[in-house]
Amino acid sequence: MSKMGTLGRSGIIRKPNESMRLIITTFVGVVFGFLVGVSFPTISLTKLNFPSSLLPSIDLSYIEDKNSGRPSETFLPRSWPSPKFNRSSSSQGQNLNETSKIWVPTNPRGAERLPPGIVASESDLYLRRLWGKPSEDLTIRQKYLVTFTVGYEQKNNIDAAVKKFSENFTILLFHYDGRTSEWDEFEWSKRAIHVSARKQTKWWYAKRFLHPDIVAPYDYIFIWDEDLGVEHFDAEEYIKLVRKHGLEISQPGLEPNNRLTWQMTKRRGDQEVHKFVEIMAPVFSRDAWRCVWHMIQNDLVHGWGLDFALRRCVEPAHEKIGVVDAQWIVHQTVPSLGNQGETQNGKAPWQGVRERCRKEWTMFQGRVANAEKAYYKEIGTDPPNSTTW
Numbered sequence: 001m002s003k004m005g006t007l008g009r010s011g012i013i014r015k016p017n018e019s020m021r022l023i024i025t026t027f028v029g030v031v032f033g034f035l036v037g038v039s040f041p042t043i044s045l046t047k048l049n050f051p052s053s054l055l056p057s058i059d060l061s062y063i064e065d066k067n068s069g070r071p072s073e074t075f076l077p078r079s080w081p082s083p084k085f086n087r088s089s090s091s092q093g094q095n096l097n098e099t100s101k102i103w104v105p106t107n108p109r110g111a112e113r114l115p116p117g118i119v120a121s122e123s124d125l126y127l128r129r130l131w132g133k134p135s136e137d138l139t140i141r142q143k144y145l146v147t148f149t150v151g152y153e154q155k156n157n158i159d160a161a162v163k164k165f166s167e168n169f170t171i172l173l174f175h176y177d178g179r180t181s182e183w184d185e186f187e188w189s190k191r192a193i194h195v196s197a198r199k200q201t202k203w204w205y206a207k208r209f210l211h212p213d214i215v216a217p218y219d220y221i222f223i224w225d226e227d228l229g230v231e232h233f234d235a236e237e238y239i240k241l242v243r244k245h246g247l248e249i250s251q252p253g254l255e256p257n258n259r260l261t262w263q264m265t266k267r268r269g270d271q272e273v274h275k276f277v278e279i280m281a282p283v284f285s286r287d288a289w290r291c292v293w294h295m296i297q298n299d300l301v302h303g304w305g306l307d308f309a310l311r312r313c314v315e316p317a318h319e320k321i322g323v324v325d326a327q328w329i330v331h332q333t334v335p336s337l338g339n340q341g342e343t344q345n346g347k348a349p350w351q352g353v354r355e356r357c358r359k360e361w362t363m364f365q366g367r368v369a370n371a372e373k374a375y376y377k378e379i380g381t382d383p384p385n386s387t388t389w
């Protein structure tokens with residue numbers, strides 16, 4: 001590759017004493033290119049530049065297991081120009097009839113020129129090795145994801161919390177204080193994923209790093225705060241209950257509760273919705289998260305008001321949003337991100353944060369209401385009378 005890079009730049013000769021070297025590398029490059037052209041005569045050298053024409057020809061010799069039944073010919077896109085007879089003109093590629101080019105409108109936006117078979121539209125957070133066979137990288141494909149937004153000072157609490165999550169969970173820490181390497185004192189830290197960005201909120205991280213197409217392999221996604229006591233919590237049991245009752249958005253009971261029986265608040269009045277207000281420990285199903293992710297606003301980082309709007313993402317909300325009382329957690333009020341603001345106009349940092357939270361809440365409500373109004377106006381009907389908030 002480096003050879004070819006030199007060849008590509010060889011037209012610009014700045015220093016005379018370099019020209020000899022350039023001539024030699026050019027010569028080597030030409031010979032090399034000629035040899036490759038001879039070895040792989042079916043690959044067009046007119047349309048494609050050299051390095052990329054080399055790649056598909058190498059891949060032809062390697063057939064993945066899952067494709068082993070198919071002839072290797074299928075690796076060659078049929079719609080490419082027939083290269084054997086049209087080597088001469090390099091501009092010929094642009095004159096191709098449009099209909100012979102790949103254009104698949106159902107592909108993800110921007111990837112329409114790819115044959116659908118090569119489109120990997122979803123990903124995951126699984127850690128892979130740098131060696132060996134890719135197919136053997138993963139010994140376990142975790143089906144659940146748990147994220148904590150953490151500062152190092154809460155390390156003991158997080159350590160206790162993480163230990164409540166089995167190997168079936170991918171662990172992802174969002175660090176708001178920039179301290180990541182210190183966590184390596186915990187054995188589990190080496191298999192966790194650490195994302196560091198200073199002084200950001202849970203929802204900020206979630207919007208940026210938990211795109212639905214990235215977290216697609218996970219059945220359930222826990223997006224948790226750092227100050228939760230998990231002594232009475234068992235993650236696998238929790239999942240079992242959530243599955244059993246078909247909860248798309250849930251949260252463990254937030255206070256100690258003597259009735260250790262699971263009870264969903266079926267007829268939730270305003271008071272019970274309010275109980276859900278802080279969403280400190282929400283758990284989303286894959287489908288619910290796909291919707292909620294889209295509802296998170298890029299600039300409203302505190303997520304206030306989001307909890308009231310969650311019901312728009314699941315239908316019927318009163319059956320699919322619930323609190324799992326049998327698995328409960330304790331909210332330990334500790335100074336955390338709320339204190340990471342800045343002193344402004346003589347006000348304490350936390351006051352500025354609190355004010356912004358309230359402001360965001362108002363803004364979010366306004367945006368939802370306006371969006372809804374705009375929607376009904378566009379389709380030309382009156383909005384339903386029921387108030388949303």
Ligand SMILES: *[C@@H]1O[C@H](CO)[C@@H](O)[C@H](O)[C@H]1NC(C)=O
Nearest residue numbers: 094095096097098099100101
């Ligand atoms: C491409 O082919 C279609 C029919 O197959 C024809 O109508 C069109 O004019 C062609 N375009 C060019 C640029 O040759």
Ligand SMILES: *[C@@H]1O[C@H](CO)[C@@H](O)[C@H](O)[C@H]1NC(C)=O
Nearest residue numbers: 143165166167168169236237
């Ligand atoms: C992890 O998941 C597998 C398959 O669902 C299950 O058999 C196993 O018990 C789980 N591990 C724990 C610790 O619960």
Ligand SMILES: *[C@@H]1O[C@H](CO)[C@@H](O)[C@H](O)[C@H]1NC(C)=O
Nearest residue numbers: 381382383384385386387388
């Ligand atoms: C909505 O409210 C208007 C007046 O406020 C009333 O005339 C109308 O019947 C109501 N529609 C429904 C579906 O309740």
Ligand SMILES: CC(=O)N[C@H]1CO[C@H](CO)[C@@H](O)[C@@H]1O
Nearest residue numbers: 081082083085086089092095
């Ligand atoms: C086989 C093939 O595609 N031949 C084409 C080569 O290019 C000329 C025009 O540049 C076409 O007319 C041929 O059909």
